[in-house]
Amino acid sequence: MELRHLRYFVAVAEELSFRKAARRLSVSEPAVSQQVADLEGELGQKLFNRDSRRVELTEIGRVFLRGARRTLASAKEAVAQAQEAAAGERGRLTIGSIDPLVHAFLPDALAKFREHFPLVEVTVLNMDDRTQVEALANGTIMLGIGWAGPNLAESQSLTAKPLLRCSFALACAEHRWPATRGKPKLSDFREDNFLAISTEAGSDFMHLLRTVCQRDGGFEPNFLTVGNSLESILSMVAAGRGVLLGPQILFRHPTAGVSFHILNGAKEKFKMFLMRRKMPEPVATRDNFIKILAQSLPRACRAEIQDDK
Amino acid sequence: MELRHLRYFVAVAEELSFRKAARRLSVSEPAVSQQVADLEGELGQKLFNRDSRRVELTEIGRVFLRGARRTLASAKEAVAQAQEAAAGERGRLTIGSIDPLVHAFLPDALAKFREHFPLVEVTVLNMDDRTQVEALANGTIMLGIGWAGPNLAESQSLTAKPLLRCSFALACAEHRWPATRGKPKLSDFREDNFLAISTEAGSDFMHLLRTVCQRDGGFEPNFLTVGNSLESILSMVAAGRGVLLGPQILFRHPTAGVSFHILNGAKEKFKMFLMRRKMPEPVATRDNFIKILAQSLPRACRAEIQDDK
DNA sequence: TGCTGCAATAAGGATTCCTTATCAGATTGG
DNA sequence: CCAATCTGATAAGGAATCCTTATTGCAGCA
Numbered sequence: 001m002e003l004r005h006l007r008y009f010v011a012v013a014e015e016l017s018f019r020k021a022a023r024r025l026s027v028s029e030p031a032v033s034q035q036v037a038d039l040e041g042e043l044g045q046k047l048f049n050r051d052s053r054r055v056e057l058t059e060i061g062r063v064f065l066r067g068a069r070r071t072l073a074s075a076k077e078a079v080a081q082a083q084e085a086a087a088g089e090r091g092r093l094t095i096g097s098i099d100p101l102v103h104a105f106l107p108d109a110l111a112k113f114r115e116h117f118p119l120v121e122v123t124v125l126n127m128d129d130r131t132q133v134e135a136l137a138n139g140t141i142m143l144g145i146g147w148a149g150p151n152l153a154e155s156q157s158l159t160a161k162p163l164l165r166c167s168f169a170l171a172c173a174e175h176r177w178p179a180t181r182g183k184p185k186l187s188d189f190r191e192d193n194f195l196a197i198s199t200e201a202g203s204d205f206m207h208l209l210r211t212v213c214q215r216d217g218g219f220e221p222n223f224l225t226v227g228n229s230l231e232s233i234l235s236m237v238a239a240g241r242g243v244l245l246g247p248q249i250l251f252r253h254p255t256a257g258v259s260f261h262i263l264n265g266a267k268e269k270f271k272m273f274l275m276r277r278k279m280p281e282p283v284a285t286r287d288n289f290i291k292i293l294a295q296s297l298p299r300a301c302r303a304e305i306q307d308d309k
Numbered sequence: 310m311e312l313r314h315l316r317y318f319v320a321v322a323e324e325l326s327f328r329k330a331a332r333r334l335s336v337s338e339p340a341v342s343q344q345v346a347d348l349e350g351e352l353g354q355k356l357f358n359r360d361s362r363r364v365e366l367t368e369i370g371r372v373f374l375r376g377a378r379r380t381l382a383s384a385k386e387a388v389a390q391a392q393e394a395a396a397g398e399r400g401r402l403t404i405g406s407i408d409p410l411v412h413a414f415l416p417d418a419l420a421k422f423r424e425h426f427p428l429v430e431v432t433v434l435n436m437d438d439r440t441q442v443e444a445l446a447n448g449t450i451m452l453g454i455g456w457a458g459p460n461l462a463e464s465q466s467l468t469a470k471p472l473l474r475c476s477f478a479l480a481c482a483e484h485r486w487p488a489t490r491g492k493p494k495l496s497d498f499r500e501d502n503f504l505a506i507s508t509e510a511g512s513d514f515m516h517l518l519r520t521v522c523q524r525d526g527g528f529e530p531n532f533l534t535v536g537n538s539l540e541s542i543l544s545m546v547a548a549g550r551g552v553l554l555g556p557q558i559l560f561r562h563p564t565a566g567v568s569f570h571i572l573n574g575a576k577e578k579f580k581m582f583l584m585r586r587k588m589p590e591p592v593a594t595r596d597n598f599i600k601i602l603a604q605s606l607p608r609a610c611r612a613e614i615q616d617d618k
Numbered sequence: 619t620g621c622t623g624c625a626a627t628a629a630g631g632a633t634t635c636c637t638t639a640t641c642a643g644a645t646t647g648g
Numbered sequence: 649c650c651a652a653t654c655t656g657a658t659a660a661g662g663a664a665t666c667c668t669t670a671t672t673g674c675a676g677c678a
Contacts (some may be wrong), residue, residue, distance in 0.1 A: 001384060002311040004635090033638050033657060043388060045395045049589050050656065052643050056448065058403065058590045063394035067387020074383045075310060078376025079352060086354045087371035092368065139365065196677055280358050281367045313666090327625060340667050342626060359625065361674050629674075634665070641658075647665090648651085 003075060005039040006068040008032050009047060013065050016055050088284030095140040095289075096132040097124055097201055101205070101272065103230060104249045106145070106163075109296040113289050118283050128204065134159065136277050143233040144275035147208075157278050162303030163293070164272040166256070169248040169262045173240045177259060184261050186217035186245075193242030195233050196225040207271045209245050216266040221245070234258055249301050311352030312384060314348040315377040317341050318356060322374050325364050399428040404598075405441040405450040406433055410514070410581065412539060413558045414473075415454070418605040422598050429594050437513060442467065445586050451595045453584035456517075466587050471612030472602070473581040477521055478557040478571045482549045486568060493570050495526035495554075502551030504542050505534040518554050525575040530554070543567055558610050580612070 011021035011033060022029040040047050047061035057065065084090035093113075097106060112120060117216040125141060129148035136158055147161065170189060177184050194213075196206055206223060213221040224242055228231040230250065237244050238257030247270035249262045274290065294302060320330035321341060331338040349356050356370035366374065370442055391397035402422075406415060419431060434450060441453035445467055454472065455596050479498060485494050503522075514533060522530040533551055536542040539559065547566030556579035560569045583599065603611060 001388070002313060004311060006384075006387075019654085027635095028637055029656075030638090030658080034635080037657085043391050045391055046590060051589060053645070053655065055656085059451075059592050059594065060391055060394040063400050064387055067383065067390050071380060071383040071387055074380040075315075076377065078315075078373055078380055079310070081376050082352050082354055082369055082373040085369040091372050142368075198544040280360060281355060283368050285368065328623085336666095337668060338625075339627080339669085343666080346626085361625070362623090362676070364625085622675100622677080624674085624676105625672105626674100628670085629668100630670100631668075632665100633667085634663100636663075637661085639659085639661105642656095644655080645652100646651100646653075648649100 001039065001042055003072065005035055006072055008035040009039055010065065010068050010072065012036060012048065012055065013057055013061065018055065034275045066166045078080050084119065088288040089117055090272050091285050092121050093289055094123045094125065094141045095145065096127045096135050097145040098128060099126045102145055104252065105297055109293040112296055113292045116292065117285070117288060132275060135276060142276065142283050143289065145272060146275065158275050159278055160273045160275045162271060163274045164249065164301050165303045166248040166270050166301040167264055168245060168259055168266055168268060168270055170243055170245050171234065171237050171251055171258050171260050172243040173238055174257055174259045176240065177261065186213065186263050186266060187219060189243050190217060190219035193224045194221040195236060195242040195244050196223050197230065197233055212245065212266070212268045216263065216268055219254040227298060246304060249298065252298065310348065310351055312381065314344055317344040318348055319374065321345060321357065321364065322366055322370065348441050352424050365532050384426055395593060396507065397597040398426055400594050401432070401547070401596055402429050402594040403432045403434065403450045404452045404454065405436045405444050406454040407437060408435045410556070411454055414560065414606055418602040419603055422601045425601065426597060441584060445584060451585065451592050453497065454581060455584065456581045467584050468587055469582045469584045471580060472583045473558065473606060473610050474612045475557040475579050475610040476573055477554060477570050477575055477577060477579055478560055478569055479552055480543065480546050480552050480560055480567050480569050481552040482547055483566055483568045485549065486570065495522065495575060496528060498552050499526060499528040502533045503530040504545060504551040505532050506539065506542055521554065521577045525572065525577055558607065558616065561607065
């Protein structure tokens, strides 16, 4: 049985005439007769009563008509959904990302994406850079957001593009550095406690922060790992328990009692990268997401990512 | 696009190999390659990434796979439903019947039928014999239950088979005819009020009852049309408002205060007939129903209807 | 390097599908 | 009442397609 049989059958059932059906299908009448006869033979059941002047559906034909229409509609819908998938309006999108950092911008981007593409099922998996590389290779994720970047990527059949480039910034209690004292340097906080944003997954990130302190401040920071959300740590900062060092983008929303200081002069910049497979195939959902992700970053932080598709 | 394309595509998607898919489909491998390539061409989208060692679905292919499976399942189900329809387990059954009479046996038969064939949509339309003939001709009903029978039927392209044949019986208040007085004759009630079961649709039926009284009792009955249900009329009978004449089958359930008397000696018998088209097609739901209907009649009342299919 | 397994491609043959031509039955019009 | 016409089924030939075998190109493996 083929869809042609169903198309011909439905046409005859709707026209209640083989000739009219043939006209509608732009074929000759015997073609329709034959196909319907074939279908009846395959089912082992008559679908029409032809009493040589009028054509009418049998009761079996009436039941089968529903199924035939449903099947044709299903086929049509399958094609339409494939087109939607090609436009990135339907399908899956799986992203691997590093948890504490992406909180600064990923939720916004995901919300905006969901608004534009409600039919796409988005999955975000938390994993470090090395795991992302694996997951990209075996197809578990389509896009990796991390900061190891080119080091890991180019070796494999992956590409890494800069996503974000910004200065580090420091948050401290307002009274810790009154506005009258001008711009602080990182070394001004060498004696403060450096609050860390999360216990786990912090190892690599804490290593990065330590490097920043060493290279730009010339001191060894005194870390204090407390809290698990940005908000809870910022409230500790406001209370004077310590300071928080992190990428500038982390501090987009003002917090009562906390002042933010961008470390412009520092040598170290914070960078993040998008990793993806050098796929033979453009994945529309992924590419749509990258566009939206770029737009939802503060202009100052964007790195160039719009160049290739 | 044909179902073959979908079958081949699904096979490749499940095996992730053109060769294995070809083996499963019992065709050579190039056939599968070509069909899948055709399908991709028609969709304008690649469904697989073939990177010359492994075959994997594209995201579009993943979306289309769902639709393809759904479509194939729908086609399979359509065939299965047609087979069910052929067995009379699915479909419609439309019956035309005369209201006051069929209450005696139709509800039981319908309930039993619904038990055996829950997927059949049964419609019962109330119409007199002449309307039934029309409705049979244009396909509105598949089966007519009436009592005009052969007179109307044979002229058209219809057949009428005897369904039911029974004596008339009379219901009266118990004290109206005490058990000690033996069997009553119809003429014993010539002075009583004859309650009629319904105002409308009663015209033909009342005419029949009048004929019975004239031929078997030799009197003109004094009709009183009251009530619209058998139960309400029987309660009136119990209260002594009158008697109720009708086919024996009408009085299957004993009622407090009412005694029933079968008019065995009467010349007039009550008959009902099944009418149906001399169809080119056996309608399975109808034929199943006729069997059940026959079984649900009291043995004494059945006429021969099991002979033809 | 040669071997094997895989998918794509080319070309020929087989199947099927559709076409034109014709038939049988039934209704319509003169 | 008979010809004309419309219906769907059937037969046969041609066209399109689908599938086959044979071959190529590519990648991993011994």
